[in-house]
Amino acid sequence: xxxxxxxxxxxxxxxxxxxxxxxxxxxxxxxxxxxxxxxxxxxxxxxxxxxxxxxxxxxxxxxxxxxxxxxxxxxxxxxxxxxxxxxxxxxxxxxxxxxxxxxxxxxxxxxxxxxxxxxxxxxxxxxxxxxxxxxxxxxxxxxxxxxxxxxxxxxxxxxxxxxxxxxxxxxxxxxxxxxxxxxxxxxxxxxxxxxxxxxxxxxxxxxxxxxxxxxxxxxxxxxxxxxxxxxxxxxxxxxxxxxxxxxxxxxxxxxxxxxxxxxxxxxxxxxxxxxxxxxxxxxxxxxxxxxxxxxxxxxxxxxxxxxxxxxxxxxxxxxxxxxxxxxxxxxxxxxxxxxxxxxxxxxxx
Numbered sequence: 530x531x532x533x534x535x536x537x538x539x540x541x542x543x544x545x546x547x548x549x550x551x552x553x554x555x556x557x558x559x560x561x562x563x564x565x566x567x568x569x570x571x572x573x574x575x576x577x578x579x580x581x582x583x584x585x586x587x588x589x590x591x592x593x594x595x596x597x598x599x600x601x602x603x604x605x606x607x608x609x610x611x612x613x614x615x616x617x618x619x620x621x622x623x624x625x626x627x628x629x630x631x632x633x634x635x636x637x638x639x640x641x642x643x644x645x646x647x648x649x650x651x652x653x654x655x656x657x658x659x660x661x662x663x664x665x666x667x668x669x670x671x672x673x674x675x676x677x678x679x680x681x682x683x684x685x686x687x688x689x690x691x692x693x694x695x696x697x698x699x700x701x702x703x704x705x706x707x708x709x710x711x712x713x714x715x716x717x718x719x720x721x722x723x724x725x726x727x728x729x730x731x732x733x734x735x736x737x738x739x740x741x742x743x744x745x746x747x748x749x750x751x752x753x754x755x756x757x758x759x760x761x762x763x764x765x766x767x768x769x770x771x772x773x774x775x776x777x778x779x780x781x782x783x784x785x786x787x788x789x790x791x792x793x794x795x796x797x798x799x800x801x802x803x804x805x806x807x808x809x810x811x812x813x814x815x816x817x818x819x820x821x822x823x824x825x826x827x828x829x830x831x832x833x834x835x836x837x838x839x840x841x842x843x844x845x846x847x848x849x850x851x852x853x854x855x856x857x858x859x860x861x862x863x864x865x866x867x868x869x870x871x872x873x874x875x876x877x878x
Contacts, residue, residue: 552571552873555625557621559626563683563847564843568874576593590693592690594623605699608699611627613634614640617774618774624692635733635773646696647679648693650662650663652675662674679692684876685876687872701746702745703744705742706760707738708759709739711737720792727756728749732805742765777804785815785841786836788814788836790833791832792810797828799814800816801817851878856878
């Protein structure tokens, strides 16, 4: 692997000297996310492999080009998992891309987001220097937690070389129930249940049906099913997998917006079809020719923000425009790690 590291260093230093952009890319399964990637390709897939896995410590460390499928298969052998359920957009998906994109699946509301599970990372900056942050335990942070800052950076701060992640045991028992409810009633129920000690690990409202997944000890799941009622659902794993990987029919084609709002927000009056997850906190909007300014005004009015996730006219910006003070922090961070601005130039803003 030393030869690969040297190759990356030389490519990065040459790009910095010339001021030319580099396009950091693993399996390319999320090329559509964010603004259009540009620049000379730096392929991370050659830098692959699990560096350490300690099942008893619930920690795994892997190089950036390691396939997500390889990591999940290894964890499954010990009945463990990446609890944030990263979407699997294809077999080529890599762990570096998982952290850089920081997209989480249905379990995110109960388990946490990608950055909550990042314990440490190694980053190659714009000078070709290898920087290490964090470690392999939870209590190791002093000052800025840079390793978690990399989650969601879309490769704009540097090349993530390897990452240490906290893992969790798979649930002993899981079951699903469904209810026929309007959007308003579903949101009200979700907020009521959210304040109770119920083992709800995922939720989804779409087209008049609210689905819940219960996870935990058999006794806890059975008690929750009795308390909640609803219609039991058999063979539900495929349904939740379709949401996680966005293979559900709702996600097919067209312009797709991802709306992040407080879970207590009531129904949003927007044109188009909606699917609601995370107890009401994540709402997907399928719309044809959506007005970005109108969508963002509506979402901002309830304290949220909107991302043009896939398709549509990207001239208005993929991500919610940043407040001036926040934008200034982004710019200073970018200048610290990538002074020549070579990494994934323009991918976010």
